[in-house]
Amino acid sequence: MNTALTEIIPEEVINRLIDQAFEEDIGRGDVTTEAIIDEQAQAEATWTARGQGTIAGVTIARQVFIRLDPDIQWSPRVEEGEEVSPDSDILAMRGRVRALLTAERIALNMVQRMSGIATKTRQFVEAVKEFDAQILDTRKTVPGLRLLDKYAVKAGGGQNHRLGLYDMAMIKDNHIIAAGTIEQAVQKVRNRHPELKIEVETTTIRQVEEALSARADIIMLDNMSAAAMRKAVELIKDQAKTEASGNITLERVREIAETGVDYISVGALTHSVDAFDISQNLQQLK
């Protein structure tokens, strides 16, 4: 993955996130650094990986430091989506010590979350690599971070599901109950949004048949056993794409991929994130 997130996420989204982080973390100022560190003092700093994982978000870290030192010299040592081993360098930078210290936590908070997501995604992707199944994210993100989280999933080798409630239709149990049947639910959405793909959530083979005859584009097999999924995939063949969903764990994901589903969506990629440990070290500080 060669694409920097600052090229694919709107600048105002990134700027707003950084604004908020500065407001809540720095506020009136970094009282300690401002009292002690000379305004003109310069130093070099490196970021070092503390474990094995996949890096994402280094390009946003640069935007954070640049806010405090526009002249910072920036030398990333890895590309977005690259795997690193413990003690390997992630980036080096040279600039004002005040900027390096004051922006450190904000930048690390962002990159550690994003790299945590990329690392977990890569684990799922690796677990199913013998199969055709793609690992997808979900809408289980925290407010404001949707685009960063989804970028990190791609950095880890996953694919993005819909961005929100607006760019794809997803017909769930309550929609089906309200519409009467799957057929009627699909028809209502198709009449209103002929341009959008329609996914139908199913939990039984009976519902899979209904979704098929309603010509759903994607059929979600929700919380089904592997045996039921295999049967559903057999039935659907190439008439629709299939998505396995519901409490997908690293332990279960291989068995699910074996059923032949096209996609496996994993909420935990973004709702339960282990920060990837990175440390910042200063050199040449006088």
Added chain:
Amino acid sequence: MNTALTEIIPEEVINRLIDQAFEEDIGRGDVTTEAIIDEQAQAEATWTARGQGTIAGVTIARQVFIRLDPDIQWSPRVEEGEEVSPDSDILAMRGRVRALLTAERIALNMVQRMSGIATKTRQFVEAVKEFDAQILDTRKTVPGLRLLDKYAVKAGGGQNHRLGLYDMAMIKDNHIIAAGTIEQAVQKVRNRHPELKIEVETTTIRQVEEALSARADIIMLDNMSAAAMRKAVELIKDQAKTEASGNITLERVREIAETGVDYISVGALTHSVDAFDISQNLQQLK
């Protein structure tokens, strides 16, 4: 904990977070729900815990649903900070079906993160309950969520460390190198901010002695062995507060509390959060 977060977090912070969540999740609209669900249709919905844990953030969920249905009837079944068991009800609400479905994920995303933080905090608090040590959070939060995260830590029985770089001074290794000595570093900060508490990060007993003679308010014992911490606590007595820090795990926290430290700060409370599983179910849907 009886305090709703909407009473202690500025209204504009909460509104901004909800604005952003709506923008990224709903955007132009919930295409599925709008095509299928009648605008006037009403239903009752409940939230059910899927595990054992501590609930935080239900009051922000209400603000989310109210955006789409100002007349929603809201019946929380738990107080903020209350422990719940699997299958127990968290809240019930009655209102427009469209609002219940469209706001569901946004509200759950917030409350599941906050309850995940409260649940993990409670585990740490319980592990050290025989001792005087307080569990503290850190600045390892993601942009925009600092106040929510810190509220959730309190709901779990923890205490808040400084909010950011502005409301307390924290003298770390690079500050000490730049100032020359701990004594000089403390003096510089005290001259500039006599109103603020000063914490000094130490990694050796030698540094603890220096921090003591500089009259630091809080002395951080960073990444020390339990034996070194015990020695430091003995040395410091009541001359300063002590804070244990650095890769504190649930396995190690009891041993650390035994050393007699006043505070134990745990980055993982907010940097590595397992979402607490909650499901929303609709009743009386026609």
